[in-house]
Amino acid sequence: MPVITCIDDLKRLHRKRTPKMFYDYCESGSWTEQTFRENTTDFDRIRLRQRVAVDMEGRSTAAKMIGQDVAMPVALAPVGLTGMQRADGEIRAARAAEQFGVPFTLSTMSICSIEDVAAHTTKPFWFQLYVMRDQDFLKNVIRRAQDAGCSALVLTLDLQILGQRHKDLKNGLSAPPKLTPAVIADLATKWQWGLEMLRTKRRGFGNIIGHAKGVDDPSSLFTWTAQQFDPRLDWSKVEAIRDMWGGPLILKGVMEPEDAVMAAKTGCDAIVVSNHGGRQLDGALSSIRMLPAILDAVGDRVEVHLDSGIRSGQDVLKALAMGAKGTYIGRAFVHGLGAMGEKGVTAALEVIRRELDISMALCGRKSVQEFDRDMLRVPEDFTGRWM
Numbered sequence: 001m002p003v004i005t006c007i008d009d010l011k012r013l014h015r016k017r018t019p020k021m022f023y024d025y026c027e028s029g030s031w032t033e034q035t036f037r038e039n040t041t042d043f044d045r046i047r048l049r050q051r052v053a054v055d056m057e058g059r060s061t062a063a064k065m066i067g068q069d070v071a072m073p074v075a076l077a078p079v080g081l082t083g084m085q086r087a088d089g090e091i092r093a094a095r096a097a098e099q100f101g102v103p104f105t106l107s108t109m110s111i112c113s114i115e116d117v118a119a120h121t122t123k124p125f126w127f128q129l130y131v132m133r134d135q136d137f138l139k140n141v142i143r144r145a146q147d148a149g150c151s152a153l154v155l156t157l158d159l160q161i162l163g164q165r166h167k168d169l170k171n172g173l174s175a176p177p178k179l180t181p182a183v184i185a186d187l188a189t190k191w192q193w194g195l196e197m198l199r200t201k202r203r204g205f206g207n208i209i210g211h212a213k214g215v216d217d218p219s220s221l222f223t224w225t226a227q228q229f230d231p232r233l234d235w236s237k238v239e240a241i242r243d244m245w246g247g248p249l250i251l252k253g254v255m256e257p258e259d260a261v262m263a264a265k266t267g268c269d270a271i272v273v274s275n276h277g278g279r280q281l282d283g284a285l286s287s288i289r290m291l292p293a294i295l296d297a298v299g300d301r302v303e304v305h306l307d308s309g310i311r312s313g314q315d316v317l318k319a320l321a322m323g324a325k326g327t328y329i330g331r332a333f334v335h336g337l338g339a340m341g342e343k344g345v346t347a348a349l350e351v352i353r354r355e356l357d358i359s360m361a362l363c364g365r366k367s368v369q370e371f372d373r374d375m376l377r378v379p380e381d382f383t384g385r386w387m
């Protein structure tokens with residue numbers, strides 16, 4: 001068993017053990033990848049204030065996200081094709097999250113279906129919705145999430161059209177992968193992945209195949225998004241989905257204060273400041289840079305969460321100390337899954353919790369409820385002066 005000290009250790013193993021097509025799908029942003037890069041480098045610009053002679057015994061990272069108890073305010077973000085990083089990936093990640101005590105969010109574009117994940121877990125998980133043109137599909141998938149006991153709906157607002165990620169086009173991304181000579185040569189060095197994949201029946205888009213109509217190539221993410229995702233999504237549709245769902249609602253992908261105000265007006269329970277991990281609008285600012293303006297715009301009207309760029313417990317601490325009430329990790333848990341399956345997701349969560357716990361102690365805090373901006377040194381020009 002390799003010694004895992006940080007998320008980068010898991011990332012290296014993920015790369016070694018997972019077909020290139022799926023590792024690349026995870027580790028890329030759109031176009032020039034500027035936003036993807038800045039999501040992490042902007043976290044590095046924020047520094048911490050070391051405090052001393054503060055009693056640090058009896059610490060806890062426990063908190064609440066949208067009123068639900070969490071072992072730490074770090075949810076697993078919805079990630080499409082997780083079941084291609086490792087066979088039955090969504091089930092493995094959901095079990096690790098459940099065991100750890102943090103929310104797992106199942107993507108609409110998952111390989112394992114809602115029902116499958118529900119059958120293999122014992123606690124409610126969250127479901128992420130992409131809005132499709134097909135109204136019957138939309139109503140049906142919301143009902144399926146309700147029937148499975150999902151305890152929140154995460155409605156993603158920033159992907160009605162797919163951002164271009166060059167590597168996916170060059171690799172011919174599909175689920176399952178098409179067996180071209182290049183793919184076969186790559187699989188020859190990833191035999192454990194292949195063996196596990198042969199043993200599972202879950203190799204297509206489990207939530208939509210057999211439920212949505214009229215797609216030419218059901219194995220292609222590009223075809224699904226181009227033919228099925230509804231480009232007419234607007235605030236009135238968001239409200240209609242809120243009413244259809246009738247439970248806790250989280251709006252994901254908000255990056256500008258005016259949109260945050262509109263989102264808060266829907267009466268949702270939380271918004272997620274997110275640029276989809278730099279995979280959609282390249283050239284957008286990092287989410288950590290946009291966080292202060294969004295907090296100022298919405299005040300206490302809605303809970304504000306953040307994702308994009310979190311690779312450590314220190315990043316979590318920075319987002320929370322700035323005022324976010326919750327965070328999500330995408331790639332950080334996928335690296336764990338690709339590296340070591342369920343154990344790897346647990347390892348990713350443990351790394352993050354350890355970093356969060358030690359850092360908060362050294363910043364003189366015993367619980368996340370005590371976090372505030374005094375813990376940070378933020379460069380004066382951090383948010384920038386933009387016209």
Ligand SMILES: Cc1cc2nc3c(=O)[nH]c(=O)nc-3n(C[C@H](O)[C@H](O)[C@H](O)COP(=O)(O)O)c2cc1C
Nearest residue numbers: 026077078079080107156276277308309329330331
């Ligand atoms: C491989 C991959 C697939 C993703 N698929 C989805 C998805 O299906 N639905 C969604 O709302 N967000 C999706 N996202 C975005 C994540 O939910 C999250 O916003 C992002 O990963 C956060 O950035 P991080 O990876 O730097 O933590 C995906 C991200 C990655 C890396």
